[in-house]
Amino acid sequence: MAEKAKGDLLVRLSRIDRRILFLIIFVCVAVPLLTGAKMKMSITQPVKGLYDAIDGLQPGSYVWLAADYDPGSMPELYPMNIVLLDHLFARNIKIISASLWAPGPPMAQRAFDAVAPKYGKQYGIDYVNLGFKEGREAVMLSAAEDLRRTFPRDFFNTPWESVPMLQDIRSLRDAKMIVSVSAGYPGVKEWIQQVGTRYGMRIGGGVTAVTAPEMYPYIQSGQLTGLLSGMKGAAEYEQLIARPGLGIAGMVAQSCVHIMVVVFIIFANVVYLIEKTRK
Amino acid sequence: MKLIKPAAILLVLVILASLVAGGRLSPGILGTWVAALLTLAIFSFLYKDNRIYKLAEHLFIGVSAGYSVSLEYWNVFRPNLWDPLVRGLHHVTMAHVFSLGGFSVHLPYFPGMLLLFPFALGLLLFARFSARLAWLSRWSIAAMVGSYAGLAMIGALQGDLVAQVRANMIPLVAAGSLGGIRASGNADDLIFAFLRLIQNPLIIFGLISTLVYFFFSREHKGSLGVVSRIGVWFLMISFGASFGYTVMSRVSLLIGRLHFLMSDWLRVIP
Numbered sequence: 001m002a003e004k005a006k007g008d009l010l011v012r013l014s015r016i017d018r019r020i021l022f023l024i025i026f027v028c029v030a031v032p033l034l035t036g037a038k039m040k041m042s043i044t045q046p047v048k049g050l051y052d053a054i055d056g057l058q059p060g061s062y063v064w065l066a067a068d069y070d071p072g073s074m075p076e077l078y079p080m081n082i083v084l085l086d087h088l089f090a091r092n093i094k095i096i097s098a099s100l101w102a103p104g105p106p107m108a109q110r111a112f113d114a115v116a117p118k119y120g121k122q123y124g125i126d127y128v129n130l131g132f133k134e135g136r137e138a139v140m141l142s143a144a145e146d147l148r149r150t151f152p153r154d155f156f157n158t159p160w161e162s163v164p165m166l167q168d169i170r171s172l173r174d175a176k177m178i179v180s181v182s183a184g185y186p187g188v189k190e191w192i193q194q195v196g197t198r199y200g201m202r203i204g205g206g207v208t209a210v211t212a213p214e215m216y217p218y219i220q221s222g223q224l225t226g227l228l229s230g231m232k233g234a235a236e237y238e239q240l241i242a243r244p245g246l247g248i249a250g251m252v253a254q255s256c257v258h259i260m261v262v263v264f265i266i267f268a269n270v271v272y273l274i275e276k277t278r279k
Numbered sequence: 280m281k282l283i284k285p286a287a288i289l290l291v292l293v294i295l296a297s298l299v300a301g302g303r304l305s306p307g308i309l310g311t312w313v314a315a316l317l318t319l320a321i322f323s324f325l326y327k328d329n330r331i332y333k334l335a336e337h338l339f340i341g342v343s344a345g346y347s348v349s350l351e352y353w354n355v356f357r358p359n360l361w362d363p364l365v366r367g368l369h370h371v372t373m374a375h376v377f378s379l380g381g382f383s384v385h386l387p388y389f390p391g392m393l394l395l396f397p398f399a400l401g402l403l404l405f406a407r408f409s410a411r412l413a414w415l416s417r418w419s420i421a422a423m424v425g426s427y428a429g430l431a432m433i434g435a436l437q438g439d440l441v442a443q444v445r446a447n448m449i450p451l452v453a454a455g456s457l458g459g460i461r462a463s464g465n466a467d468d469l470i471f472a473f474l475r476l477i478q479n480p481l482i483i484f485g486l487i488s489t490l491v492y493f494f495f496s497r498e499h500k501g502s503l504g505v506v507s508r509i510g511v512w513f514l515m516i517s518f519g520a521s522f523g524y525t526v527m528s529r530v531s532l533l534i535g536r537l538h539f540l541m542s543d544w545l546r547v548i549p
Contacts, residue, residue, distance in 0.1 A: 019325065022325045025530075025533070026537075029537050030537055030541075033534070033537055033538060034541065036548065036549075075532050075534060075536070076528060076531045076532070102350045102351070103350075131354070132350070132354050133354075134351070134355040134359075136427075137430040138426070141430070153358070190434065193435060193438030193439060194438070196438065197434075197437045198434075198437060198438075208528050208531075209524040209527040209528035210521075210524060210525050210528040212524050213517065213520055213521045217443060217446070220482070221442050221445070221446030223438065223442055223446075229524070230524065230527050230528055230531055231527070231534065232527065250534040250538065253530075254530055254531065257526075257533075258526070258527070261526055
């Protein structure tokens with residue numbers, strides 16, 4: 001009798017109002033954020049690969065930072081943009097940023113405005129935002145041939161000739177590395193296909209967790225130097241350069257929700273098995 | 280009666296605009312409040328569908344469409360097509376094309392004249408609004424599909440097919456992986472060395488068995504069936520990994536929004 005009642009309770013719990021589940025998830029996210037809890041993470045090889053590649057660049061060399069994302073993917077990709085700028089500026093590397101996504105340039109500029117003053121970096125001398133260009137793969141190829149023709153003006157409509165750091169640049173290939181922070185198409189995959197393989201350039205990436213599994217074959221093949229996957233990728237990178245930011249701040253909440261999702265899945269399967277055994 | 284709601288909304292907007300214009304309300308604070316209230320409006324759907332959610336949803340669609348059109352106009356249409364054409368039209372000259380029997384044929388020419396072709400193709404896209412002329416838009420679509428298919432095909436062949444096939448031509452046992460097991464000093468090292476040892480066989484067997492699953496020329500029976508079933512397991516594991524990453528991605532979005540609400544709006548966290 002007691003066993004049956006226990007079984008009924010489990011079944012009743014399995015039909016719980018979904019709003020209660022939402023509330024549990026909300027608590028799992030809100031409490032760690034409010035308490036400011038932090039956790040230490042192990043660094044994965046793809047993140048270390050990107051860190052090592054950037055760390056090995058000569059100061060004064062150029063890196064192409066593609067901000068191929070929009071506000072919809074900001075929670076995952078903006079922390080990556082910030083942490084990459086932190087590392088690049090700390091290494092005195094000059095940054096050329098451009099976007100193949102229309103809402104990308106304001107995102108990139110916001111990140112520049114947040115990080116550049118900390119390192120005393122100046123627009124047009126240490127970094128430049130070339131803005132958005134429609135054309136996807138065609139823009140990649142065009143920039144690899146003639147950057148000035150592709151982006152005659154920057155994000156602020158300043159002509160190419162008036163931006164000092166661009167005067168030594170002829171094409172995208174003058175950059176030592178391309179790092180694409182991307183939320184989908186066009187993004188890391190297209191940079192690899194169109195520029196990385198064709199011109200033998202090193203490509204690093206930062207992607208949303210949804211698109212990360214697609215990228216792992218490129219790491220295994222060596223076409224991708226390193227990869228940051230979702231908020232966790234950003235958090236690992238923040239740990240590597242010892243600059244805790246938005247990534248690390250969200251990791252405890254992320255882990256709490258993951259544990260809760262695992263509990264939900266196990267619970268649902270237990271109830272399913274109980275119901276199946278009864279029948 | 281129907282006009283009361285729009286009039287009230289308009290009045291609120293006018294008041295807010297005048298407060299911002301008069302310097303009594305900072306645009307930053309107003310923006311944060313609007314973003315926070317719209318976030319809460321979207322979250323209200325988790326309780327149940329409601330009008331506030333619908334209002335936020337419609338606002339999002341409208342603003343996104345308007346923003347996209349404006350961006351495309353100022354960043355694409357004007358600098359790439361319209362402005363060069365207008366500049367070129369100020370320098371129209373009569374260019375000699377050919378001579379025939381003492382007659383010299385001249386045609387008007389101006390710099391950037393070739394842009395007339397994409398302009399015409401762009402205009403043809405609007406033919407879709409007419410059922411009778413819709414077929415004209417196929418020319419523009421054909422040009423787009425053709426050029427992008429060409430670009431994507433070269434990229435996929437060079438960057439995906441060749442490079443990925445090459446990346447899978449690997450030895451069954453990676454160089455130094457056996458030595459790694461012998462040299463491992465502690466349990467962690469031993470685990471990593473073991474994973475390195477089984478990495479290549481897993482890749483090779485996973486690739487072959489998954490390809491066998493997609494081989495439909497013979498019925499999946501006997502040994503072919505066994506390998507194909509193992510291929511299904513590899514596929515299921517990869518789908519599981521993708522699902523895990525998707526959960527992580529969606530949770531990150533929730534964290535981002537809650538962080539915004541608590542930090543920028545309520546200021547309860549730094």
